[in-house]
Amino acid sequence: MSGIHSLQLIGSKSFGGAERWFQRFSLALAEMGHPxxxxxxxxxxxDGDHWSDLTRHALPMRTVWDPLSRFEVRRLVRQLQPDIVQTYMGRATRLTHLPPAGNTVHVARLGGYYKLDGxxxxxxxxxxxxxxxxxxxQAGLPKNRIFHLYNFAELPVPGLPPESLKRDLGIPEDAWVxxxxxxxxPFKGHRFLLEALAGLPAVVAGRPVWQVILGDGPLKQALHDQARASGIDERIVWAGWQLNPDAYYRLADLIVFPSTYAEPFGNVIIEAWGYAKPLVTSASMGASEVVRHEEDGLMFxxxxxxxxxxxxxxALSDDALRQEMADAGRLRAVREFARDTIMQAxxxxYHYLLEHR
Incomplete structure (x- = not known):
């Protein structure tokens, strides 16, 4: 099979879970020898130095209806003549309208239940x-052009976090993390996490309980205010958005994923499994599809x-349960969500679509 030339398009302003997946996917595709x-x-x-040796094209993508933005996308496609244009979420997809007589295939990749007009x-x-x-x-799109592919999980070599990380974060050495x-x-459910922490004993199984939260966004101030009002802020580390959260996954004793039902998937689930970490997750749409309750995660x-x-x-009170969930999750990650397996799919x-365009 020859290399497939693709243009991966996204219109987001900032990094989040979907954007981190976009980055990981694009880099993995290039590592496989596909331009x-x-x-x-x-x-x-x-629009920064996040892409290794990949060529980055900066486009206006002002609004989903902006004719100049749509023109610039079409001009770039005409210039590059890629085999595949894969778009992510609404803005990039709505702005990508390819000439009907061209050879490029437009693939829209959806990670949520978006309005489908665009x-x-x-x-x-x-x-x-x-x-x-x-x-x-159910929305009437043709069955033979709809394809299911999960995101992949990284499978890092097991190991400890940097030796000084707990100390640097101000977390006691004997604390649960x-x-x-x-x-x-809103749909990430942080306010319910903070409510749960307020009702949780400060010490479980003889060890203090601390919470590390990675992230940023419009609810930042409201969440900080909630934590202070609940008297739990002193046991929370607000670590900000981390493009590479590897050290924090290694530090964790338990991954907690509190999303509302609207969560369509949640890369956190498969990342926890990849790191062989026990998982507590809400029974969101995504978790309900992939998590096996009391086997590879505790659902609530x-x-x-x-x-x-x-x-x-x-979970913190049951050493055997945590180990069993961690082992089962790692096995799921290896068997069903491994990077090589998903990327080969x-x-x-891509080859199938190019053969049947």
Missing amino acids: TEIGVRRGHEL YRHAHAWIGNTKGICDYLL LMTPGRFV ECENALALSQAIER YVEL
């Missing part, structure tokens, strides 16, 4: 959960702070 170029929104956070003009659609693919099918990554937006009712608090306390899909 990969990046299109990002000009002047924003992704997606129907694509040539094919990838959903990163089975639920999203069902949603696309809960870790929660995610943008500070969405938006139920008491249930979350009880699940955390149960993408490449095979």
Whole structure:
């Protein structure tokens, strides 16, 4: 199979879980020997030195309807003549309208239950959960052009975090460390996490409980205010957005994922599994599809702070349960979400689409 030349387009202003996946996917595709170029929104956070040796194209992507932005996307595609243009989320997808007589295939990759008016003009659609693919099918998109491919999990070599990380973060050496990554937006459920921490004993199984939160976003001030008002802020480390959260995953004794039901997937789940870390997660749409309760994760009712608090306390109090969940999760990551497996499936899909354009 020859290398497939692709242009990967995203219109986000800043990094979050979806944007980190976009970065990891693009770099992995290039590492496989497929010429990969990046299109990002000009002047924003992704328009920076995040892409190794990949060629980055900065585009205006002002609004989803801006004719100049649409023209610049089409001009770039005409200039590069890639085999595949893969777009992410609404802005990039709506601005990508390819000439009907061209040879480039437009693939819209969906990681959520978006309004589909701006997606129907694509040539094919990838959903990163089975639920999203069902949603696309129910919306009348052709079954033979809808494809399900999960995100991949990294499988890092097991190891400890940097020796001084706990001390640098001000966490006692004997403390439990809960870790929660995610943008500070409503559906990530941070307010329920803080409510759960307020109702959780400060010491569980003889060890103090500390929470590390990775993220940023519009709810930042409200969450800080909530933590202070609840008297738990002194046991929380607000670590900000981390483009590479490796050290924090290694530090964690338990990964806590408190999203509302609206969470379509949640890379945190498979990242916890990849790091062989025990997981407590809400029963969101994504988690309900992939997590096996009490086998590779403890699930609790969405938006139920008491249930979350009880699940955390149960996990911290049961060494055997944590180990069993960590082992089972790692096995799931290796068997079902390994990078090589998922990336090969993408490449095979690209070949299929090019053969049937």
